[in-house]
Amino acid sequence: xxxxxxxxxxxxxxxxxxxxxxxxxxxxLYARHTGGTFVLRVEDTDKERNTPEALDVLLRGMRxxxxxxxxxxxxxxxxxxxxxxxxxxxxDEYLQKLWAADRVYEKDGAVFFRLEGERYxxxxxxxxxxxxxxxxxxxVIDDAVRGVVERAxxxxxxxxxxxxxxxxxxxxxxxxxxxGITHVIRGEDHLSNTTKHCELFQAFGAPLPKFAHIPxxxxxxxxxxxxxxxxxxxxxxxxxxxxxPYGLVNFLALLGWNAKDDQELFTLAELIERFDLPGIQKGNxxxxxxxxxxxxxxxxxxxxxxxFAALAQPILExxxxxxxxxxxxxxxxxxxxxxxxxLEELPGFVAYFFDDNFNFDEKAGERIFKKGEPLDRLAxxxxxxxxxxxxSAEMLDRTFMDLASAKGHEKPFAWFPITRxxxxxxxxxxxxxxxxxxxxxxRVLSRMEAFPSRYTV
RNA sequence: GUCCCGUUCGUCUAGCCCGGUCAGGACACAGGGUUUUCAUCCCUGCAACAGGGGUUCGAAUCCCCUACGGGACGCCA
Numbered sequence: 001x002x003x004x005x006x007x008x009x010x011x012x013x014x015x016x017x018x019x020x021x022x023x024x025x026x027x028x029l030y031a032r033h034t035g036g037t038f039v040l041r042v043e044d045t046d047k048e049r050n051t052p053e054a055l056d057v058l059l060r061g062m063r064x065x066x067x068x069x070x071x072x073x074x075x076x077x078x079x080x081x082x083x084x085x086x087x088x089x090x091x092d093e094y095l096q097k098l099w100a101a102d103r104v105y106e107k108d109g110a111v112f113f114r115l116e117g118e119r120y121x122x123x124x125x126x127x128x129x130x131x132x133x134x135x136x137x138x139x140v141i142d143d144a145v146r147g148v149v150e151r152a153x154x155x156x157x158x159x160x161x162x163x164x165x166x167x168x169x170x171x172x173x174x175x176x177x178x179x180g181i182t183h184v185i186r187g188e189d190h191l192s193n194t195t196k197h198c199e200l201f202q203a204f205g206a207p208l209p210k211f212a213h214i215p216x217x218x219x220x221x222x223x224x225x226x227x228x229x230x231x232x233x234x235x236x237x238x239x240x241x242x243x244x245p246y247g248l249v250n251f252l253a254l255l256g257w258n259a260k261d262d263q264e265l266f267t268l269a270e271l272i273e274r275f276d277l278p279g280i281q282k283g284n285x286x287x288x289x290x291x292x293x294x295x296x297x298x299x300x301x302x303x304x305x306x307x308f309a310a311l312a313q314p315i316l317e318x319x320x321x322x323x324x325x326x327x328x329x330x331x332x333x334x335x336x337x338x339x340x341x342x343l344e345e346l347p348g349f350v351a352y353f354f355d356d357n358f359n360f361d362e363k364a365g366e367r368i369f370k371k372g373e374p375l376d377r378l379a380x381x382x383x384x385x386x387x388x389x390x391x392s393a394e395m396l397d398r399t400f401m402d403l404a405s406a407k408g409h410e411k412p413f414a415w416f417p418i419t420r421x422x423x424x425x426x427x428x429x430x431x432x433x434x435x436x437x438x439x440x441x442x443r444v445l446s447r448m449e450a451f452p453s454r455y456t457v
Numbered sequence: 458g459u460c461c462c463g464u465u466c467g468u469c470u471a472g473c474c475c476g477g478u479c480a481g482g483a484c485a486c487a488g489g490g491u492u493u494u495c496a497u498c499c500c501u502g503c504a505a506c507a508g509g510g511g512u513u514c515g516a517a518u519c520c521c522c523u524a525c526g527g528g529a530c531g532c533c534a
Contacts, residue, residue, distance in 0.1 A: 429496070
């Protein structure tokens, strides 16, 4: 079997929509799965909308997601150029073939593709006009997702505008032929266009690629496709919110595809290994950010500590967390990785580790001071902790146990809330004993020392 | 309006091709447990075959109709 060649052919608009990203991902995964080639072709024929900035958003988004292309902008390839705006000569050349075969004609300055079949006129309810139609032979599309789809195109269509610019249908097909594309994986919104494309492939005497029309992603709120505006629908939004690129990738893969068993979390290698066209869903999917967050959290937990730290450090620094000891930071991150739900909330989750002037959570304080004599308890803890020489988790654990039994308690839990609050200002976080061990004796004791003056009920 | 595609828990989905399972999993939600913890983790629960006709001993699975959803019908891509 010949090598698979797939392409992602976006039109840069200034943002990278999640729906486009998923189309890119499915193409990329299929290429990687089959050992084929992933082509990035920029459909920038609409001069109004396409700017260098828009292209940059797109390329940056692709790289951020890890969707590297084998041919395309900045990497080149044997089938270039990869910008449609630079392929004009090729379109003209193909257009000549259609003229020679008498499959096109000019009308109102535009070039129309001529369908073959009996012609008739009919009043069209949609166009609100009497128009010419053609009884063309239905095109039979053997779609990898939908099976056999039959549809006839019933009107000649424009392939070159009166201003001389070739239209999407033409350039798309010409490029797919010229670039040797074997599989066209794209959104279902193109299924109806496919009959036009088949007509063109045939007029050029080119074999049809294998089509795979993937379901749409619907808005989680309103009706219709996922909105083109607003936050939460663009790749850039998730990059800004410090989502893990692979968390988004894993989630996107699940939107319209599944592995046919119960596995949902994959390593990249597993995803590439298991992805295939038959696993693609027919029905449209609705975007659910809660599930995205869940997948993102799970992927964060699976990160090797080194990678987690490499991602976390710049985020912490950008949030104003002063890191002067990398070993200490790594220790903090090690304790936090399994507890935190996103990189976005990480700075808030760990800030107190790095700043002795941390804030106190009002509600947590109120709860703690509602019962007992927390200040007395804190004094007791401070006293026994200052005597600890071997500042290890094991020793601290034993020290707290000793305190508890000396006071007639079975467990030292009664001393925990105020201890945590005094050294962190909050009521939750990593497990207390390992956390104290990691913070070090000096920091813990000085924070407990400062507590009564820093916090007043 | 015409044509095309689709329809299983609130959401993502398995099962459908090759009829027979308490219709399975995940997210969310609810309750319980663990925990110093409005974190994590564990357990339990909730909850679906769009409707109607067939075919069949038996249908989520096959056929037909209806409804609903999505898409296309641009000299946008």
